[in-house]
Amino acid sequence: MKRLHHALVLAGLMLTQPAQALTIEFDYTYDTKGFFTDLLTGAPIIERRAILTQAASFYSGFTDSLSAITPQTGDQWSVQITHPSLGGGAITLNNLDIAADTLRIYVGGSNSAPGVLGFADSGYNLIASGSEAFTDAVATRGQENAIGASATDYGVWGGMIWFNANNSWHFGSDAAGLMPGTPDFLTTATHEIGHILGFGSADSWWAQTDNGYFTGTNSVTAYGDAIPLDRFGAHWATGTMSTVEGVPQATMMDPSTPAGNRELPTLLDYAAFADIGWQVTATAVPEPETYALLMAGLMLVARASRRKQVA
Numbered sequence: 001m002k003r004l005h006h007a008l009v010l011a012g013l014m015l016t017q018p019a020q021a022l023t024i025e026f027d028y029t030y031d032t033k034g035f036f037t038d039l040l041t042g043a044p045i046i047e048r049r050a051i052l053t054q055a056a057s058f059y060s061g062f063t064d065s066l067s068a069i070t071p072q073t074g075d076q077w078s079v080q081i082t083h084p085s086l087g088g089g090a091i092t093l094n095n096l097d098i099a100a101d102t103l104r105i106y107v108g109g110s111n112s113a114p115g116v117l118g119f120a121d122s123g124y125n126l127i128a129s130g131s132e133a134f135t136d137a138v139a140t141r142g143q144e145n146a147i148g149a150s151a152t153d154y155g156v157w158g159g160m161i162w163f164n165a166n167n168s169w170h171f172g173s174d175a176a177g178l179m180p181g182t183p184d185f186l187t188t189a190t191h192e193i194g195h196i197l198g199f200g201s202a203d204s205w206w207a208q209t210d211n212g213y214f215t216g217t218n219s220v221t222a223y224g225d226a227i228p229l230d231r232f233g234a235h236w237a238t239g240t241m242s243t244v245e246g247v248p249q250a251t252m253m254d255p256s257t258p259a260g261n262r263e264l265p266t267l268l269d270y271a272a273f274a275d276i277g278w279q280v281t282a283t284a285v286p287e288p289e290t291y292a293l294l295m296a297g298l299m300l301v302a303r304a305s306r307r308k309q310v311a
């Protein structure tokens with residue numbers, strides 16, 4: 001039965017992938033507190049993992065060519081990240097192999113103070129040495145002018161996301177059943193991936209901020225003016241509005257989404273990713289028809305697992 005569910009999800013997702021697509025791999029190695037994994041049986045919690053895949057699909061239309069990170073003899077790379085389940089502080093990852101056009105995100109979750117939803121980061125390099133091609137792939141994935149105060153592009157290996165298990169998450173692929181007091185897991189996952197893609201973190205992001213405003217060309221065009229930021233400069237200001245297919249919606253990359261709401265990427269959010277340097281195409285937003293198929297596949301998974309819980 002589980003194989004069948006996987007097949008349905010994959011069939012839906014393949015339809016949304018353009019020829020050249022950004023692939024996001026989720027790694028559950030450090031899911032040591034059972035947020036995505038049944039710790040008793042070791043079985044994946046498919047319903048939750050499927051939502052991460054759905055979140056990644058909102059970026060699958062980014063068509064940048066990211067060079068592979070392939071350590072050869074003489075190359076050395078160690079990156080330190082926060083443990084995705086907050087188990088024992090930081091962890092060091094050595095000589096990771098990351099395929100072209102692919103990011104790897106280590107995920108986990110654990111209980112923390114209520115109110116916090118999650119956080120993401122890409123860690124920092126303890127060592128990155130070897131051939132120029134290798135160190136360039138580690139630092140920028142082959143993107144031009146991606147480092148420094150006047151950077152215009154961005155490349156990254158991936159990162160980590162921690163989710164706060166101490167929330168009554170809505171794990172649905174659609175918004176049905178999303179109720180006041182239940183934060184939407186899809187919204188938070190998509191938001192956190194946005195930070196790994198450089199929103200509020202890339203040099204090219206900071207290069208386009210000015211005194212509490214973001215001045216990237218695509219974003220200013222989408223918004224009509226420079227866009228106010230939160231006090232850390234890492235999000236749009238709270239309540240910043242844009243649209244999804246012409247319908248007004250609060251931006252996904254403002255600091256928080258009220259529990260009970262679903263806020264997926266708006267026109268302004270995608271414009272910012274273009275300003276950070278991503279090749280954002282029209283296909284960044286799945287076509288309505290293929291999106292409906294994707295949803296249908298995921299809903300079957302969700303229904304099947306609900307039945308299972310009842311039984």
Ligand SMILES: [Zn+2]
Pocket residue numbers: 191195235254255
């Ligand atoms: Zn955030």
